[in-house]
Amino acid sequence: SYVLTQPPSVSVAPGQTATITCGGNNIANKSVHWYQQKPGQAPVLVIYDDNDRPSGIPERFSGSNSGNTATLTTIRVEAGDEADYYCQVWESSSDQPVFGGGTKLTVL
Amino acid sequence: EVQLLESGGGLVQPGGSLRLSCAASGFTFSSYEMNWVRQAPGKGLEWVSYITGSPTSVRYADSVKGRFTISRDNAKNSLYLQMNSLRAEDTGVYFCVRTSITLSWLPFDLWGQGTLVTVSS
Numbered sequence A: 001s002y003v004l005t006q007p008p009s010v011s012v013a014p015g016q017t018a019t020i021t022c023g024g025n026n027i028a029n030k031s032v033h034w035y036q037q038k039p040g041q042a043p044v045l046v047i048y049d050d051n052d053r054p055s056g057i058p059e060r061f062s063g064s065n066s067g068n069t070a071t072l073t074t075i076r077v078e079a080g081d082e083a084d085y086y087c088q089v090w091e092s093s094s095d096q097p098v099f100g101g102g103t104k105l106t107v108l
Numbered sequence B: 001e002v003q004l005l006e007s008g009g010g011l012v013q014p015g016g017s018l019r020l021s022c023a024a025s026g027f028t029f030s031s032y033e034m035n036w037v038r039q040a041p042g043k044g045l046e047w048v049s050y051i052t053g054s055p056t057s058v059r060y061a062d063s064v065k066g067r068f069t070i071s072r073d074n075a076k077n078s079l080y081l082q083m084n085s086l087r088a089e090d091t092g093v094y095f096c097v098r099t100s101i102t103l104s105w106l107p108f109d110l111w112g113q114g115t116l117v118t119v120s121s
Helices: none
Strands: A009-012 A018-023 A033-037 A044-047 A061-066 A069-074 A083-091 A096-099 A103-107 B003-007 B010-012 B018-025 B034-039 B045-051 B058-060 B068-073 B078-083 B092-099 B108-111 B115-119
Touching (some): A018 A103, B003 B092, B018 B034, B018 B092, B018 B115, B045 B068
Antiparallel strands (some): A018 A069, A033 A083, B003 B018, B018 B078, B045 B058
């Protein structure tokens, strides 16, 4: 099965840029979605199809996808961005979605 | 308001059964593929199952295949998950999740608040 690898944690100071990676074999050939989950809440879609933002998601969030790594970038990080972030792709061989293990973003 | 509301979670003994429900509102339920995604305590997200809108097709994660059954009643705008032969590792929050029909590559665009299932003796 297809495996997505994320760093367990990322820390960043307020106002700085946070980068969260999602590694997978030739992930550039897939469409990557990103979800934000704050403590005690349901996940929320923040990026879809590598770099598109749903309505209501700030422009501070962006994504990219190349080679074996997809990346979620958050500029001008705020305290309210502190959350767990998950990448997700659709695995065509098994016809089912796959999630990365999640990354906890800490705002120092 | 567009929302999903799960119910039916609780404490059940290993080997027992539980039926989760999800009530949808604010959108044309029958037009959407629906999913169950779970999250063990302190762990990440795990997709469990999906069902097409018709519903003509279902699919399950290997971890629940043969034990869980997904179904829906479009007349009642409801999604269900029948869970049998429950194990301790099935413990977690179960989310009802909608697959987008408007966003490219069909991400999960609406999540319920989740219902907690605890499998323990």
